[in-house]
Amino acid sequence: MSQNTHFESLVNMHNAVKINEFxxxxxxxxxxxxxxxxTLSEKFHHAAGGVHGSVYxxxxxxxxxxxxxxxxxxxxLVTVSFTTYITRPVSAGTMKAVGKVVNRNKAQxxxxxxxxxxxGREIGRGNGVFVRSKALLADAQGYA
Numbered sequence: 001m002s003q004n005t006h007f008e009s010l011v012n013m014h015n016a017v018k019i020n021e022f023x024x025x026x027x028x029x030x031x032x033x034x035x036x037x038x039t040l041s042e043k044f045h046h047a048a049g050g051v052h053g054s055v056y057x058x059x060x061x062x063x064x065x066x067x068x069x070x071x072x073x074x075x076x077l078v079t080v081s082f083t084t085y086i087t088r089p090v091s092a093g094t095m096k097a098v099g100k101v102v103n104r105n106k107a108q109x110x111x112x113x114x115x116x117x118x119x120g121r122e123i124g125r126g127n128g129v130f131v132r133s134k135a136l137l138a139d140a141q142g143y144a
Contacts, residue, residue, distance in 0.1 A: 003031070006073050009143045010066060016142025023058065027066060032101040034066035039094050050089040056115060057084050060126035063099030064111035068130045071101060075132040076140050077109065082128035093118030107131065 001009075007029045014020065014027045025038045036059055046052045061082050069077050099113035112127040137143050 001073060007070060009137070010069060012144065013137075013140050013142040014062070014066065019058075023055070025059075025062070027062075029066055029070050031070055032067055034063050034070065034099045035096060036063050036066070036099075037094055037096045040090065040092055045091065050091050051095070053084070053086055055095070056086050056124045057082070057126070059095055059097035059115045060084055060099070060113040060124060061128060063097035063113040063115075064126065064128045065099075065130060067099035067101050067113070068104075068109035068111045069137075071104060071109065072132060072137075074137060076135040076137050077130040078133045080108075080129050080131055082126055084124065084126040086124045088117070088121060088123040090117045090123050095123070102127075 010029055011027050023038050025036045028035045040051060044051050044055045061079060065077060065079060095115055095117065097113050097115040099111055101109055101111045103110040109130040114122055115124040117123050
């Protein structure tokens with residue numbers, strides 16, 4: 001499989017999962033990197049009117065995970081650890097997470113991500129450790 005076909009398959013897989021029907025994100029990937037963007041709405045708010053932390057986590061984890069999985073063409077990676085820092089509240093506009101792989105070895109990938117608001121200000125960051133599962137990417141929903 002070519003690198004471009006792998007990247008297209010990752011985007012197709014991302015778009016096929018049911019949770020993304022709720023968030024409606026867009027994903028782009030390149031070697032060792034990924035960007036995800038969503039348009040915010042009140043359905044993402046907590047009781048005080050800001051975006052819930054789960055949205056920050058999803059954006060950061062997905063950006064880091066997809067960055068890592070661009071470098072793995074056979075197995076589906078799993079997140080084994082992820083640390084999230086919410087550095088600024090947001091309630092409207094867009095969120096854009098940018099992920100990149102910062103280290104990899106035979107056993108694991110380490111990737112980090114930063115999420116920005118519509119004005120380009122950092123509103124959160126995170127880093128994670130990802131390992132190969134026994135599941136083949138070829139068997140993952142939407143990866144084709």
